[in-house]
Every structure is written in C-alpha cells, then in structure tokens.
Amino acid sequence: MPARTLTHPLDDISESELACLARVADPLLAGRPLLNVGQRPSRLRAGQGYEFLDYQNYAAGENLRNIDWRATARSRHPQLRRFRDEQTSDWHICLDCSASMTIVPGRKWPLAVQLAAVLSYLLLHLGHRVALLGFNDRCTVLLPSGRGRHHYARLARILRDTVPVRQGGGSDLLQCVSRIAPRHQVIVVSDFLAPQAMQPTLRRMAAAGCSLQLMHIVDEAELTLSPGTSPVELLDVESLEGRTVTLSDDVLQSVRQAWQALRADLSQFSVKHGIRYTACNAHAHWKTVVMQHLKGLQTSHA
Amino acid sequence: MLSLAAPLWLLGWLSLPLIRWLHRFSVGDKTVMVSALFLWPPPSLAAATGRKPATPDPRWRLRALIVALLMLVLAGPTLEKTGQRTIDVWVDDSLSMQTVENGQRRLQTAFDQLDGALLKTGATRVQLHSLLNPAVQIAWRVDTIHHGRERWPDSVLSAGARPRPPIASLMNRDHEHWLITDGADSALDAWADTAPLSRILQSGEAGDNAAVTLLSARPDLEEDGAAQVLLTVHNLGAKASTRTLSVYVGDALRYRESLRIPPHSGRDIRFRLPISDAVPSLRATLTPADALAADDTLNLSTSGLSPLSVVMDGDCPAPFKTAMESHPRIRINETPRARHDMRVVCNNASGREVDGPTLRIHPQHSPQPVSQSPSWSAAEQPMDWPLLQPEWLYADANVPLPGQSKLLFGTAENPLITASETTPRVIDVFLDLAKPILVHQPEYLALIDGLITSTVGRPLLDESYSAERSVAESRIAPQPLATALTHGSVLHSPPEQTDLSPLLVLLAALLLVVDLVLVRRTARAPLGYNGV
Numbered sequence: 073m074p075a076r077t078l079t080h081p082l083d084d085i086s087e088s089e090l091a092c093l094a095r096v097a098d099p100l101l102a103g104r105p106l107l108n109v110g111q112r113p114s115r116l117r118a119g120q121g122y123e124f125l126d127y128q129n130y131a132a133g134e135n136l137r138n139i140d141w142r143a144t145a146r147s148r149h150p151q152l153r154r155f156r157d158e159q160t161s162d163w164h165i166c167l168d169c170s171a172s173m174t175i176v177p178g179r180k181w182p183l184a185v186q187l188a189a190v191l192s193y194l195l196l197h198l199g200h201r202v203a204l205l206g207f208n209d210r211c212t213v214l215l216p217s218g219r220g221r222h223h224y225a226r227l228a229r230i231l232r233d234t235v236p237v238r239q240g241g242g243s244d245l246l247q248c249v250s251r252i253a254p255r256h257q258v259i260v261v262s263d264f265l266a267p268q269a270m271q272p273t274l275r276r277m278a279a280a281g282c283s284l285q286l287m288h289i290v291d292e293a294e295l296t297l298s299p300g301t302s303p304v305e306l307l308d309v310e311s312l313e314g315r316t317v318t319l320s321d322d323v324l325q326s327v328r329q330a331w332q333a334l335r336a337d338l339s340q341f342s343v344k345h346g347i348r349y350t351a352c353n354a355h356a357h358w359k360t361v362v363m364q365h366l367k368g369l370q371t372s373h374a
Numbered sequence: 375m376l377s378l379a380a381p382l383w384l385l386g387w388l389s390l391p392l393i394r395w396l397h398r399f400s401v402g403d404k405t406v407m408v409s410a411l412f413l414w415p416p417p418s419l420a421a422a423t424g425r426k427p428a429t430p431d432p433r434w435r436l437r438a439l440i441v442a443l444l445m446l447v448l449a450g451p452t453l454e455k456t457g458q459r460t461i462d463v464w465v466d467d468s469l470s471m472q473t474v475e476n477g478q479r480r481l482q483t484a485f486d487q488l489d490g491a492l493l494k495t496g497a498t499r500v501q502l503h504s505l506l507n508p509a510v511q512i513a514w515r516v517d518t519i520h521h522g523r524e525r526w527p528d529s530v531l532s533a534g535a536r537p538r539p540p541i542a543s544l545m546n547r548d549h550e551h552w553l554i555t556d557g558a559d560s561a562l563d564a565w566a567d568t569a570p571l572s573r574i575l576q577s578g579e580a581g582d583n584a585a586v587t588l589l590s591a592r593p594d595l596e597e598d599g600a601a602q603v604l605l606t607v608h609n610l611g612a613k614a615s616t617r618t619l620s621v622y623v624g625d626a627l628r629y630r631e632s633l634r635i636p637p638h639s640g641r642d643i644r645f646r647l648p649i650s651d652a653v654p655s656l657r658a659t660l661t662p663a664d665a666l667a668a669d670d671t672l673n674l675s676t677s678g679l680s681p682l683s684v685v686m687d688g689d690c691p692a693p694f695k696t697a698m699e700s701h702p703r704i705r706i707n708e709t710p711r712a713r714h715d716m717r718v719v720c721n722n723a724s725g726r727e728v729d730g731p732t733l734r735i736h737p738q739h740s741p742q743p744v745s746q747s748p749s750w751s752a753a754e755q756p757m758d759w760p761l762l763q764p765e766w767l768y769a770d771a772n773v774p775l776p777g778q779s780k781l782l783f784g785t786a787e788n789p790l791i792t793a794s795e796t797t798p799r800v801i802d803v804f805l806d807l808a809k810p811i812l813v814h815q816p817e818y819l820a821l822i823d824g825l826i827t828s829t830v831g832r833p834l835l836d837e838s839y840s841a842e843r844s845v846a847e848s849r850i851a852p853q854p855l856a857t858a859l860t861h862g863s864v865l866h867s868p869p870e871q872t873d874l875s876p877l878l879v880l881l882a883a884l885l886l887v888v889d890l891v892l893v894r895r896t897a898r899a900p901l902g903y904n905g906v
Contacts, residue, residue: 263409265409305405306411307406
C-alpha cells in the first residue's frame with residue numbers, strides 16, 4: 073500500500089520552478105522562438121492565427137500556403153498574408169475527475185493535478201486566457217476563462233479543493249463540449265479509460281476547430297493483479313458493473329493486451345487528427361512530463 | 375432449555391432478506407475494484423462465470439446476524455438450567471401413607487405421581503428424604519426412578535414414628551423442595567406452610583379408620599398367673615364404626631368383643647386375662663380390616679408379667695421367709711441350682727460367687743438398738759422406702775462398710791443396708807429382720823418389697839407393660855394443603871433461569887464493532903487492489 077501523503081500534490085510545485093520552466097516553455101507554446109528573452113509578446117505581432125494583419129514580401133522558407141495570389145498579381149511580387157498572433161487565445165484545461173483517477177491513491181490524480189496547474193501557469197504566463205473544466209459523468213469543476221496571476225491563484229485553489237469521486241460516475245468528456253467555444257485550444261488531462269478512449273468526443277471537438285492536446289496518464293499498477301485460481305468479483309469503479317473472473321495468466325495477459333491496444337488506438341487517432349498526444353506514467357515527475365509534451369509540440373510545429 | 379417471553383418478535387427475522395436486498399449494490403471485501411472493466415474479457419472468453427448483477431456485500435450476513443440477535447433479544451430469551459436442577463423430595467412415609475386405596479398404598483400412589491411430575495420437569499438429580507428417618511436418603515436419576523422406588527427401604531415404611539421434617543430455615547435454598555404426603559398429619563401440614571416447598575404431591579382420599587391405640591397389661595395381684603389388660607380403641611373416621619376386638623395370647627384367642635365406636639372418639643376395654651410364661655406376648659386385633667390395616671393390630675410383650683423366681687440359701691429369719699413367701703410376685707424356688715431371677719443368702723450360707731441379683735441377710739450376733747437416727751440415701755430415689763423408726767431397728771455395732779458398696783440406709787458409722795456398685799447388684803442387710811418390734815410393724819413388708827425391688831431393679835408390685843401408638847398417627851383423613859402447590863405451580867425457589875438478553879446485546883455490539891472495523895479498513899485500503 074503506498075504511503076499516504078498528508079500534503080497536496082501542488083505543494084511539490086514551487087514558484088521558482090514554474091518561473092524557470094516558463095522561460096523554457098514560452099517559445100515552445102508560442103510556436104516559434106522568443107525574439108527577446110524576458111519580453112512579453114505583443115498582441116499586434118504577426119504569427120499563427122486566423123485574424124488578418126498585413127502583407128509581406130515572400131522570402132525563401134516561408135509557408136507557400138500563406139501566399140495571397142491576388143495581392144501578388146497586383147504588386148507583381150509574391151505577397152504573403154500575415155495573421156495576428158493568437159498567443160493570447162483561449163485555452164481550456166479539461167481535467168478528468170472520474171473515479172478511475174483515484175483507484176490507486178497517490179498515483180494518477182496527483183500527477184493530473186500537477187499537470188493541470190503547471191500548464192495553466194505556463195499559458196497564463198504567456199497571457200493566454202485559461203479555463204478549467206473538471207468532468208466525470210458531468211462537469212464537476214468549472215472555472216471560467218481568465219488571465220493573470222490572480223486567476224492562477226483561483227485555479228490552484230480550485231484544484232486543491234477538487235476531490236474525484238471514489239465510486240460511480242463515469243468519464244464523459246462530452247460534458248465539457250458545450251462549455252468550449254469552437255476553435256479554442258483544449259488540453260485534456262485524463263487516463264482515457266473509457267470505451268473507445270473518448271474518441272467520439274475528441275473527434276467532435278476537432279471537427280469544431282478546437283486545437284487539441286492530450287496528456288494520457290497511464291498506470292500499470294492497475295494491471296498488476298496477482299493471478300489466482302479462485303474466481304474474483306471485479307467491479308468497475310465507475311459503472312459499478314460486476315463480473316466474476318478467474319485471474320488466470322491468460323486473462324491478465326489479455327487485459328494487458330487490450331490496454332495496450334487502447335493506448336495505440338488513441339495514439340493513432342491523435343496522429344490522424346493532428347492532435348498532440350503525450351502518454352506518461354503515473355509515477356513520472358511533472359516536470360519531465362511537461363517538457364516531454366512541449367518538445368512534442370515544437371516537433372509538430374516544425 | 376431455551377424459552378422466549380415474546381416469541382412473536384422472531385417474526386422480525388423475516389426482514390433478513392430485506393437486508394440482503396439493501397446490500398445488492400455494496401462492495402464486499404473480496405470484490406476487486408478495477409478502473410476499466412471493459413478491458414477485461416467477457417466471461418465466455420475468460421472461462422469464468424459471469425454474473426451481471428452485482429453480488430451483495432458479503433457483510434450483509436454480519437449485519438443480518440446483528441439484526442437477528444437484536445430480534446432475539448426483543449423476544450426475551452431465557453435459559454433454564456435444567457442440567458443442574460436438583461430436587462429434594464421429602465417423603466412422608468408415616469403410618470397413614472400405608473393406607474390402602476384402590477388396591478394400592480398411598481405411598482405407592484404418591485410415587486406414581488412423582489414419576490410423572492419429575493419426568494415433566496427434566497430435572498436430572500433427585501434426592502429422596504425420609505421424614506420418619508432423616509438418615510435415609512436415596513438419590514437417583516430421573517431415568518431410573520423406578521429403581522429408586524424399589525430401593526426405598528421397607529423398614530422406613532413400617533417405622534411407626536412421627537415425621538420429623540427439617541427446619542425450614544436450614545433447607546438448601548439452591549434446591550427445589552417437593553413434599554409427598556397425604557396431608558393427614560397436622561404437624562406436617564403446618565411445616566409445609568412455612569417450608570420453602572416448590573410443590574406438594576398429595577395423595578389419598580379415605581378418612582375412616584379405627585385403630586388400637588393402647589394395649590396395656592399389669593399383673594393381677596389377686597390371681598396368680600393373670601393380668602389386668604387395658605385396651606383403647608379409637609375411631610378416627612367421620613362415622614361410627616362397628617368392629618370386633620380380638621385379643622390373642624400367642625396364637626390362642628383369649629378375648630373377643632364386638633364394639634361400636636362413635637366417630638372421633640375412643641373406647642377403653644378392661645378385662646382380666648390369664649397369661650402364660652411360655653407365650654410371653656399379647657396381640658389385639660380389630661376385624662374386619664379397614665383402609666389402614668397396620669394400626670388395627672397392636673402387640674405387647676408380657677415376659678415381665680411372670681412371677682420373680684427366687685432361690686433362698688441358708689437359714690433365713692422366719693419372719694423374713696414368711697414375708698417372701700407371701701409376696702404375690704415372688705415364686706420361691708426350692709432347688710438351689712435352678713434358674714432364678716434373684717438369690718437370697720442368709721447368715722453367709724453361700725460361699726459361691728455372685729451369679730445374679732443377690733440379697734444378703736447378715737446374721738446378728740448381739741444386736742443393739744440403733745443409737746443414731748438412720749436415713750435413706752438420696753441416691754436411691756425415686757424408690758419409695760418405708761419410714762422406719764429408730765426404736766424398731768436393732769443391729770450389731772461397728773459393722774464395717776463392705777468394699778465397693780454404698781450406703782443405702784443407716785449412718786456412716788453404722789451402716790444398716792448397703793448396695794454394691796458393681797453388677798449384678800448385691801444388697802447387704804445388717805438389720806435384725808427377726809426383731810419382733812420390727813416384724814410387727816406394717817412397714818416390715820414394705821421394707822422386704824423395697825429390698826427385692828432394689829435388688830432386681832424394677833418394681834414388682836406396680837409393674838405394667840403397654841404398647842401404644844399416637845392417635846394422630848392413625849388419622850388418615852387428608853387435610854387441604856396449599857392449592858397452588860398441589861396443582862403443580864411453583865411458589866418457592868423457581869427453576870433458575872438465566873436471562874440471555876445482556877449476552878446477546880453484548881454479542882450484537884461486538885459484531886457491530888467488527889463491522890465498523892471492516893468498513894473503516896475497506897475505506898482506508900486501496901479500493902481496487904486490496905487482498906489481491
């Protein structure tokens with residue numbers, strides 16, 4: 073039995089660590105290198121976005137998709153359309169508060185809370201608006217969008233007060249869809265232990281133009297059941313459905329295979345829909361997971 | 375044996391299925407929580423037995439047991455300590471219990487009632503006590519009660535004494551006390567009212583009984599070989615009784631009379647009866663026999679009514695010899711070596727050793743008047759000695775007191791009559807029994823009779839023999855006793871019962887604590903991986 077911690081997982085995150093991480097993570101989250109270290113980006117700076125800013129002469133290496141052919145015809149020189157940098161866009165952190173997150177206390181839920189807090193800090197540090205949504209079979213936590221240090225304080229306080237249910241409920245990401253506007257940024261922190269790994273909902277959000285990032289917390293301890301010859305009553309911690317199963321080696325092997333297939337399917341789904349997908353072990357440190365995720369973002373941008 | 379004060383509360387056990395139903399969605403200790411059941415293979419593929427509806431929490435059994443225990447507590451369970459139940463049965467085996475009714479003695483009928491009553495109680499240890507003879511105690515187990523009855527001694531049944539019940543305050547309070555009686559003895563009935571009796575088994579209905587209550591005989595001083603007989607017959611019934619009284623000397627019928635005795639009264643019968651030395655017994659019988667035949671007959675030994683056989687040795691004074699021959703209760707035996715009851719030795723004639731009660735008359739060589747006033751010894755009371763005047767008495771002076779003797783009459787310096795302190799008794803007389811002034815006194819014969827009486831140790835002239843029984847002993851009419859006791863209910867010292875309610879409540883509380891501990895342990899442990 074793991075040792076029970078008397079402190080909250082957020083106690084492991086210090087302000088200095090977040091500040092250091094922010095200097096590293098800002099260019100990664102902004103999608104390009106930082107021009108001036110220590111300066112905050114301007115809202116009227118060209119960058120990735122949907123709102124038109126101005127035209128610029130084409131230079132080698134520029135994205136050909138942004139060439140405005142009408143302007144090129146008028147100026148007799150290839151012109152690129154530039155858009156307003158949307159670094160200060162709206163982000164939604166969707167935190168899985170289902171019972172499966174606490175089935176092994178002290179593993180998945182603390183890391184999920186830490187990831188939600190750190191990512192929120194990093195996004196708020198860049199001036200983005202961040203909202204927090206917690207879900208199981210309904211939306212249990214709702215922190216409207218906000219920015220600034222005070223908003224992070226509110227978000228951290230809510231995270232401290234949030235306790236997942238121990239039994240019942242479910243993992244229904246669909247409960248958050250109605251609260252997310254189209255084309256917003258969405259980070260889902262979950263174990264994705266739901267039928268089809270929440271893919272229908274993710275597909276729906278992607279269709280709505282949302283930019284999705286998935287942080288999949290996996291815990292192999294859930295599968296480390298000791299084999300036995302006597303039947304054991306298995307009870308789903310969320311649906312409370314029961315099933316009597318003999319924990320033979322074959323059964324445990326098939327469960328492990330099904331679990332790995334679920335991860336692979338989710339990973340392929342993410343690649344197919346351009347979703348940044350990061351899988352991490354529950355016992356990993358939050359800093360490692362965040363850096364792994366940000367490096368993946370940089371790679372996808374490149 | 376377990377008994378319930380309010381058994382209807384046990385209907386609450388019908389609610390136990392409800393407890394199981396309430397636990398249908400609960401999680402038991404042997405249930406493993408998993409985060410994604412859909413990952414697990416269906417039962418058909420995993421060669422496991424699937425069960426779609428969740429099994430109830432196994433702890434429902436514990437909680438159902440708690441509820442069942444509480445329902446049992448409400449039912450008021452008590453445990454009778456039948457295994458240690460000890461019953462002391464006090465048996466009135468007095469004469470009235472031998473009354474024969476319906477061809478069976480009352481005591482036998484009472485034992486039959488005792489059989490049934492004891493088998494119903496379930497007591498395993500029963501002890502019978504005789505009220506006539508407290509030394510008789512018979513213990514046996516209920517399953518061998520008939521053997522115990524067979525062991526009841528007949529000597530007790532015919533003891534003929536009055537019941538001697540124990541002191542009520544000294545009776546063992548840890549035991550149940552039962553009484554077998556017919557209720558005819560009023561003293562025993564009074565004891566039953568105060569004793570801590572749990573039950574009284576009363577038997578008997580008949581009340582009419584006549585009894586010979588006294589048979590007495592004394593020698594007839596006017597007729598040698600005859601005796602005066604006094605008989606008392608009582609009718610203890612409620613109606614007059616006509617009976618025939620027969621008196622037998624040995625087996626020979628000597629007297630018969632038909633009597634009509636009024637109810638609740640007695641009648642005395644006196645007659646003279648010749649008796650025989652060869653058959654020294656009298657028997658009075660009432661015929662025909664009634665319900666209690668044992669008191670219709672009374673026997674009396676008459677061996678003491680025969681004349682005293684006396685052998686006289688030596689030359690006894692003539693007045694003394696005449697007085698002896700004229701004594702109505704003495705028969706002089708002329709044969710010195712014949713069987714005798716007393717020997718008289720005069721003038722130191724016999725040199726043989728003392729072989730029985732002996733009266734020695736010492737010779738007087740020069741008798742002188744007694745100078746001092748002699749007196750009778752107080753140690754010989756209550757024998758009535760005659761009052762002898764000193765001027766009637768003559769004796770030799772300076773006669774020493776014989777060894778191992780005590781003074782009966784005379785003074786310490788001049789003993790006149792002494793008695794040996796050994797047995798057989800020897801009386802020495804140093805008086806001059808031939809002195810005319812003494813012989814002519816009326817007290818002379820009384821002195822001679824007193825010497826004989828003192829020698830043999832019993833009065834001859836006023837000797838009587840009697841056999842009697844108490845009138846109350848022959849009363850057989852049952853008196854009403856405590857109704858509740860005779861109907862089987864228990865008034866005193868009920869069977870010890872143990873209330874099981876506190877024990878069951880304690881057990882339920884203990885189970886509740888165990889349940890709480892299990893619940894707390896389940897809450898602390900990882901939901902999915904405890905015990906696997």
